[in-house]
Amino acid sequence: MKKILIIEDEPQVRENIQEILMLSNFDAITACNGMLGVELAQCHAPDLILCDIMMPELDGYGVLKELRHHHPTATIPLIFLTAKSDRSSLRQGMEFGANDYLTKPFEPDELLRAIMAQLDKQSLIAQNTQAKLEELSQSITLSLPHELHTPLNGILGMAEILIHDPGVSAEETLEIAQTIRGSALRLYRLTQNFLLHAELEILKRDTARIQHLRCRSNLAAKSVILSVIRKKAQEVDRVRDLGIELREVNLAISEVHLKKIVDELIDNAFKFSSTGTPVWVLGSADHRFFHLQVIDIGRGMTSEQIENLTAYIQFERRTYEQQGAGLGLTIAKQLTELYGGQLTIESTSGQRTCVHLTLPKANQMNILAEQSSLNFHSS
Structure with missing residues (x-):
């Protein structure tokens, strides 16, 4: 009843x-x-x-x-x-x-019709919400254990070799240590992303803190972006694949958050494209906004996958085994919207992906801060 x-x-x-x-x-x-x-x-x-x-x-x-x-x-x-x-x-x-x-x-009939219309809408919303929760639960169930266990197994397995195999050479010991370090860094990145995602979910309800973050920053962005993408390219041995066109611009964003956004976008571009294919990072600006595009020629995404992009979702897990729990793009989008920007994805499955990031220039932040509604929504 x-x-x-x-x-x-x-x-x-x-x-x-x-x-x-x-x-x-x-x-x-x-x-x-x-x-x-x-x-x-x-x-x-x-x-x-x-x-x-x-x-x-x-x-x-x-x-x-x-x-x-x-x-x-x-x-x-x-x-x-x-x-x-x-x-x-x-x-x-x-x-x-x-x-x-x-x-x-x-009239009584008018009242009852209005009530039933709203109850029917609420029932439909509840059904859709339940379906999304079930999908999210399934994604977490499938993705999270795999993402946690893989680096842990690498660490534990290599440690066992060091402990129980007395015949390991110095050269092999170094290789094992490097493997352990790589697995540990992967696990560290994963746990940090989980914590950051949770923090951003809480932060988006704190209007005063958001306004403070938006108004206090004035960052020369070009050198920050260059340092992140070049470091990532070196880590995955794809410096030759990188194409860069950037102009200097001052942005109203913290250096830590800009680095995180760019790191996730370039990491995603390298992760889902093959060595030897180009990855472009293009930056331009108009009188109000800075526009950054990260383009790769790789696996791509369908329109449905883009629409359903959210935390913990990693598409085609059974076909592809790339590292990551689906948090990267979600976090990049959260951080972008936190500073009054926008992140959109254009992609053709199996061909090309372009992630387009728009952020307000530093001199636009006071204008945006006065707006009554915040441009902040969760993938």
Whole structure:
């Protein structure tokens, strides 16, 4: 039985709505004012809320604001009940995050249709969310153990050789030590990415801290980008494959975060393309933004894979065994959006991938900081 909370200060209206809902097989609970309504919503977690707008102490807008600021009640559908029919009032209600509205007086059928429409939408959202959670769970189940066990097995296996094989030569000992070091670095990168991803998920809800990060940085970016991509190219022995065209620009981003973004993008380009094929890093700027493109001729991605890109997802695991748990691009996207930028991917499966990064120039940050909505969303 679906539970519906009625927040209405007029006793007759409140009782009439409750009777209609009970006759329609709903569990209807009531609150005579906004303050009590918020308490009951937090206590009972109703499936839907009907809320009058004009109430003393805490009006409908205040109720909605309180509900949306608390995680347990943030997604409960809310239908405003209002005696006002002017468009400004209705528009304000929708801007505050209401799902629908009914103008009093209304017929029982009109009320029930509005309720069922919202419950059906919520059910569909829940189904889609559950499907995504199951997909994510499966991806974590398949990917995470493999990514953790592979470097650990390398470390443990090589250590066993050193301990139990007295005939290991000095040259072999050095090779084993290098293998252990490589596995340890891989494991370290993986754990750091998991921690960073979790930190960014928390940070995206801290508006004040985001504004502070955006406004305090003024970084000469060219040398930073060059150092990262050249180091990565040397590590994977692909210096000859690298093509670079960059111009100097000052960006409103921390050096640590820019290095992380570029490192993940260039690492991804090398990882999913073959030695001997080109990887281009192209940087340009207009009067507001810096544009960085990382292009490889390699495995590519389908449009569906790009759309479904998220943390822990690594596509075609059974076919390809490249290292990585799917966090790299997600983290790069999170960091880019943290600073008011955008990261997009254009790709043709089996042919070419271009990751396009856009970041505000340093002198644009004060303008962006004044905007009321933050350009921050999770892959």
